[in-house]
Amino acid sequence: MKPYIDANRSGSTSRKKSSRPAPSPKTVGTPKVGAERGTPPRRKFIVLAAVVMAAAAVTAGTVWKVRTAAPAVPTVVSGDGVRGPIGMVHVPGGQFLMGSDSRLAQANERPAHQVRVHGFWMDTHHVTNAEFRKFVEATGYVTTAERKPDWETLRVQLPPGTPRPPDSAMVAGGMVFVGTSAPVPLQDYSRWWRYMPGADWQHPGGPRTSIAGKDNHPVVQVSYEDAQAYAKWVGKRLPTEAEWEFAARGGLEQATYAWGDQFTPDGKQMANVWQGQQNRPFPVVSPKAGGAVDTSPVGTFPPNGYGLSDMTGNAWQWVADWYRADQFRREAGQKQAIVDPAGPLASWDPSEPGVPVDAPKRVTRGGSFLCNVDYCLSYRPSARRGTDPYNSMSHLGFRLVMDDAQWAAVRRGTAVASRSGSAN
Numbered sequence: 001m002k003p004y005i006d007a008n009r010s011g012s013t014s015r016k017k018s019s020r021p022a023p024s025p026k027t028v029g030t031p032k033v034g035a036e037r038g039t040p041p042r043r044k045f046i047v048l049a050a051v052v053m054a055a056a057a058v059t060a061g062t063v064w065k066v067r068t069a070a071p072a073v074p075t076v077v078s079g080d081g082v083r084g085p086i087g088m089v090h091v092p093g094g095q096f097l098m099g100s101d102s103r104l105a106q107a108n109e110r111p112a113h114q115v116r117v118h119g120f121w122m123d124t125h126h127v128t129n130a131e132f133r134k135f136v137e138a139t140g141y142v143t144t145a146e147r148k149p150d151w152e153t154l155r156v157q158l159p160p161g162t163p164r165p166p167d168s169a170m171v172a173g174g175m176v177f178v179g180t181s182a183p184v185p186l187q188d189y190s191r192w193w194r195y196m197p198g199a200d201w202q203h204p205g206g207p208r209t210s211i212a213g214k215d216n217h218p219v220v221q222v223s224y225e226d227a228q229a230y231a232k233w234v235g236k237r238l239p240t241e242a243e244w245e246f247a248a249r250g251g252l253e254q255a256t257y258a259w260g261d262q263f264t265p266d267g268k269q270m271a272n273v274w275q276g277q278q279n280r281p282f283p284v285v286s287p288k289a290g291g292a293v294d295t296s297p298v299g300t301f302p303p304n305g306y307g308l309s310d311m312t313g314n315a316w317q318w319v320a321d322w323y324r325a326d327q328f329r330r331e332a333g334q335k336q337a338i339v340d341p342a343g344p345l346a347s348w349d350p351s352e353p354g355v356p357v358d359a360p361k362r363v364t365r366g367g368s369f370l371c372n373v374d375y376c377l378s379y380r381p382s383a384r385r386g387t388d389p390y391n392s393m394s395h396l397g398f399r400l401v402m403d404d405a406q407w408a409a410v411r412r413g414t415a416v417a418s419r420s421g422s423a424n
Contacts, residue, residue: 074251076307084121085402085410089307091247093119095337097254098245099328100382104256108325109382112254113332116339117246121407122239123399125298125309126218126317127230129211132201135230144223145174145200145392153390156359174199174221174392176206177370179285179293186375192283201226204394216297218315218397224362224389227318227398235410236400238320241363241384242341243401248311248366248381250304258304258311258381271313272296273379274372282372293369295395312379313371315397316364316387323361323386324348349386361386368395 077083077090084090098115099105135141149170155162176196184191198207201221211217222230231237239247248258255261259270269275272295274282285293299309321343324330331338347361364387367378377383387396 074305076303076305078124078307079121085407087124088121088402089124091120091122091243091306091308091401093117094246096246096249098242098331098382100254100380102254102256104377104380105382108328108384110328111332112382113328114337115242115246115331115341116337117240117242118340119404120239120243121402121404122243122247122306122308123236123401124303124307126315126397126399127227128216128298129201129219130215132219132222132230133215135233139233141226141229141233143201143221143226143392144390145221146172148172156356171197172200173197174204174394176204176394177283177293179283181284183281183284186282199394200392214295214297216299217295218298218310220295220315220394220397221392222318222397223392224318224387226392230398231400234400235406236402238318238398239401240340240342241319241321241365242338244317244319244365245381247306247308248304250306250308250311252305256380258379259302269301271301271310271379272369273313273367274370274376282370282374282376295369295397310366312366312381314369315366315395316368316378316393317366318387318396318398319363319365321363322347323363323384325351325386347386360389362389363387364396370395 074092077092079085079088079090093116095114095116097112099112100109101112148167149172151164151170154170155164173196176194176199178192178194180192196206199205199209199221201219202211203209204211204221227238249255250258252258252260257263257270259265264270274293295314298314301310301313303309304311321327322345324344324346325348327344330344331341343363346358348357349355349359349361350357352359364385365383367376367380367383370376371379378385
């Protein structure tokens with residue numbers, strides 16, 4: 001998974017920009033298409049695969065009017081249990097430029113193209129540890145990180161002909177950021193990520209860690225499958241990629257960040273990203289952070305124009321779509337605004353050597369507390385990557401949406417009301 005230098009970082013075609021240019025990241029160490037700068041491979045099993053290969057060698061209803069453009073000054077509509085579900089805000093829908101043609105954009109974000117989405121309700125923040133705990137306690141659900149890896153699931157991410165490893169190599173766990181004590185080559189992500197046996201949503205950094213005192217932090221170490229299971233229980237769904245980006249932009253057309261074009265307006269930190277926690281280059285963990293970096297409580301930073309907190313930074317977010325590296329080019333080729341796109345029918349990503357191009361991947365959005373100017377600019381609304389649906393990592397969570405029609409059905413008493421922690 002080699003980083004690459006983006007040769008297209010010259011000029012910008014974005015619209016409604018402020019007169020102040022966005023900060024220019026360093027191009028050295030910028031990752032390839034679909035990768036977060038400073039993230040592990042899409043699936044926890046890609047790192048586990050090294051163990052596998054070594055072991056194998058040894059062992060042979062309501063429709064809101066769609067506007068033609070996002071509003072300049074959105075009105076925040078919060079659910080109160082009557083006009084909308086508690087803990088959610090209404091995203092009014094409209095037509096917008098999805099993706100980006102800016103000098104910061106990766107190839108998989110290009111080109112910017114017209115998309116229309118209908119209105120929907122979205123969680124004001126990531127699903128939290130407390131909310132996910134209620135689900136687990138009510139259902140007895142066991143997350144993918146708590147289960148022994150399945151060979152049939154693992155092998156689709158490995159080169160054809162890879163021999164099956166012994167059972168002793170297949171241990172439940174998740175990917176954990178460990179950081180370094182000194183600068184390391186940014187091309188080698190194995191220096192700061194580990195597959196950690198025993199890492200799960202209750203122990204996101206491994207068996208010796210805990211979420212005690214972090215009820216209002218985003219739940220992490222949850223896979224796409226886990227997010228879908230929670231969504232079904234709570235009566236919501238994952239957003240589409242188009243819905244997520246429209247919501248993340250908060251009514252700003254092609255702004256660099258979810259809050260505008262300045263990374264720290266008036267010197268104010270706007271998201272939980274590496275620059276706010278560290279005073280050393282990525283991935284060196286500084287004493288300032290107390291020896292660790294982590295999620296922050298939801299709502300710590302200012303919400304965007306729609307009243308949504310942490311749309312970028314803090315923790316990556318699962319969305320519903322399959323991932324194709326060229327999806328935006330395919331959509332732009334239709335030469336007209338696409339209405340409520342639901343993504344491709346299957347995955348396609350040629351950017352990972354040794355991984356089949358059609359290996360299953362879902363889109364993840366938003367970046368995380370690890371994003372930084374040296375090796376990550378994924379805290380931009382257009383940034384996207386593909387992640388294996390069984391993956392679980394210490395910086396990956398989710399939030400949910402509800403259709404207007406479903407809320408109308410809830411109000412009529414023909415659908416089950418949300419059981420999320422904030423809606424009880």
